[in-house]
Amino acid sequence: MEVILTNDYEEMSKTAAGIIAAQIRKKPDSVIGLATGSTPLGTYKELIRMHREDGLDFSKVTTFNLDEYLGLSPSHDQSYNYFMWENLFKHININPENVHIPQGLVDDAEAFCEWYEERIKKAGGIDLQLLGIGSDGHIAFNEPGSSFGSRTRVKTLEEQTIKDNARFFKNEDEVPHFAITMGVGTILEARKILLIANGENKAPVCKAFIEGPITSQVTASALQLHPHAMVVLEEKAASMLERKKYYNWIRDNKHLVQKYLGR
Ligand code: GLP
Numbered sequence: 001m002e003v004i005l006t007n008d009y010e011e012m013s014k015t016a017a018g019i020i021a022a023q024i025r026k027k028p029d030s031v032i033g034l035a036t037g038s039t040p041l042g043t044y045k046e047l048i049r050m051h052r053e054d055g056l057d058f059s060k061v062t063t064f065n066l067d068e069y070l071g072l073s074p075s076h077d078q079s080y081n082y083f084m085w086e087n088l089f090k091h092i093n094i095n096p097e098n099v100h101i102p103q104g105l106v107d108d109a110e111a112f113c114e115w116y117e118e119r120i121k122k123a124g125g126i127d128l129q130l131l132g133i134g135s136d137g138h139i140a141f142n143e144p145g146s147s148f149g150s151r152t153r154v155k156t157l158e159e160q161t162i163k164d165n166a167r168f169f170k171n172e173d174e175v176p177h178f179a180i181t182m183g184v185g186t187i188l189e190a191r192k193i194l195l196i197a198n199g200e201n202k203a204p205v206c207k208a209f210i211e212g213p214i215t216s217q218v219t220a221s222a223l224q225l226h227p228h229a230m231v232v233l234e235e236k237a238a239s240m241l242e243r244k245k246y247y248n249w250i251r252d253n254k255h256l257v258q259k260y261l262g263r
Pocket residue numbers: 035036037038039040066067131132133134135139140141161165
């Protein structure tokens with residue numbers, strides 16, 4: 001796991017956007033997995049800026065979002081469909097036909113989940129998957145206990161997640177209890193993974209998934225099994241890490257890292 005420490009939210013966002021942009025420039029028809037939540041907002045802002053000012057071209061890019069609340073229509077202002085269009089898609093030149101976001105209003109959720117997995121396969125798999133992390137260690141909506149082999153499915157949200165996400169709704173009672181989410185197994189199949197985290201409240205869980213044991217109780221720890229996982233942290237989220245000195249040495253000696261590791 002490559003741990004990249006940054007000084008603040010802006011630097012974290014620009015670093016993450018830079019990694020995504022490099023992927024798109026290298027392979028214009030990249031398949032990118034996208035995330036929601038407040039963490040990636042700065043990353044999306046920077047990608048929009050890069051599109052407008054530097055000509056970053058999304059016309060051939062395909063996207064797959066991680067998850068969606070079950071029961072919310074795409075036009076609901078707290079749905080992840082709405083979030084993605086408002087905060088990214090409507091500002092860039094992506095082809096709407098290439099955008100995939102789980103549907104919150106489906107008659108047969110199980111069939112939809114199978115279809116979603118098929119679509120990812122047909123697109124050639126995900127080249128780069130962006131992730132945030134929940135304060136209980138979840139990635140997408142893979143709550144503690146989710147199997148590392150899990151695929152896209154319906155998942156029941158944890159009490160902590162409902163509390164955390166209540167800030168976006170009028171009150172806690174309005175937060176849906178179920179979501180459709182890519183599984184940990186689905187996420188681990190992405191060729192590259194990029195997890196971003198900021199804020200003091202994420203410090204304990206960042207320490208747990210980066211430096212703690214691999215356990216389904218902290219689903220982000222599954223990234224330790226991935227051959228190309230990058231983690232970009234802002235200072236407060238990184239504050240409890242024990243090997244900060246080591247991660248910083250790598251950052252400060254980029255020329256050597258590039259020479260010997262080729263990246
Ligand atoms: C939700 C999403 C996750 C996201 C998490 C953290 O639970 N399903 O994909 O990582 O929120 O959100 P935030 O970035 O707002 O802390």
